[in-house]
Amino acid sequence: MRNDIIQQSHILDLIKKSLSLFRQDSANPTLRQSLADAASILNQAMYGCSSHPDLAAILETDDTSRFLSGLSHWISLQEAELAYRQKLPNKTDYAFHVFMQHVRCSSEEALFEESKSCLCALRAYSGNIYTKLIEAYNKFSDFWGAIDLDNCVYDLIVNRVHQLKAHYDDFIWLYDALADYRSKQVLYGILHYWITFDIMEKNNLRENNFSDYYDLDLISCSEDEVFVDLGAFTGDSTQSFIDNFGRWRRIYCYEITDSSMRQMRDNLKGYDNIVYRQAGVGRERTTMYLPRPDRTDSANRLNASDGQAIPVVTLDEDITEPISFVKMDIEGSELDALVGAKRHITEEHPKLAVCTYHNNHHIWEVPRLMKAYNPDYRLYMRYNGDLNAFLLSEFVTFAL
Secondary structure (H helix, E strand, C coil), X not given: CHHHHHHHHHHHHHHHHHHHHHHHCCCCHHHHHXXXXXXXXXXXXXXXXXXXXXXXXXXXXXXXXXXXXXXXHHHHHHHHHHHHHHHCCCHHHHHHHHHHHHHHHCCHHHHHHHHHHHHHHXXXXXXXXXXXXXXXXXXXXXXXXXXXXXXXXXXXXXXXXXXXXXXXXHHHHHHHHECCHHHHHHHHHHHHHHHHCCHHHHHHCECCCCECCECCCCCCCCCXXXXXXXXXXXXXXXXXXXXXXXXXXXXXXEECCHHHHHHHHHHCCCCCCEEEEECEECCCXXXXXXXXCCCCCCCCCCECCCCEEEEEECHHHHCCCCCCXXXXXXXCCHHHHHHCCHHHHHHHCCEEEEECCCCCXXXXXXXXXXXXXXXXXXXXXXXXXXXXXXXXXCEEEEEC
């Protein structure tokens, strides 16, 4: 961090001295080219790319006066940027800021090529890891987009790069809104991985101390807890809630498949005050359809027309008593479920633990809605992905 700033400051000082010389000898093409080269080098050092929103037009103009005034203005911008970086308080803030400046200054095409090159490098380093990663993402391509270098399928990269560019301000907002540095590091690591596919970096983000959804540094529960488990599957997350806190007033478990509901009832049969609801949860009461009702894994998603009919309810209508804690892992329907729980959230301010990884936009869109419903919420992020997983998934946003 400090060394980077010192080196970049030295380059900028050389550019300023060269510009002073060029003002005295503006007909010297060698000096002009040296200035252009040095500016590109500094851009590469500061932003990870040789381009800059204002620099290209400056370097390409034949008008000496415009070149001098434009480069002077550009130098002042870099001085301000280095001064800003100098004031950043720690390594995490610095790394996130530099990465997002790289995103800002790079075109979507440049970021796409960078990410594609990183994936090519992974394939060259370990074809086995690359193959497993490709298989994993393509199994869930409707979440994030398909990817296959051999067949020129790049949807995963295109979609993520577009999110970074189109929602740059939303990611800056989210980083600033997160309440602790563990959360900030998780967000930075996720976005950086979107470009680099760095498996080790992903694994370094993993929460090693607490159970999924139940970080004891963040969450406490009492005997009056009304816990709502959306996407309860076979009861594993409810069992974990019971193991972590051991007391509650009532638990509501929502699940959409027959087999999971049967197994959940069997797994939790020794506990009292659990209400089982075989229904989807969304923004309005309706009927949707489960295309593969016999599927036994947890990645079941409803659609508008095909399969077994499943009732969809809203939490505001379906639960009449106040609720205090909601966990959501419902395969991309989390935003709809939050909309359908607006009354509970705005009036009762329950703890929220919401998966935000089922597409490329919930990572910022869900926290935005949480804060819109209750500006006093504090936001946190945790990553719980298995070390052997090739997907970047299983991250949760908390609103407390």
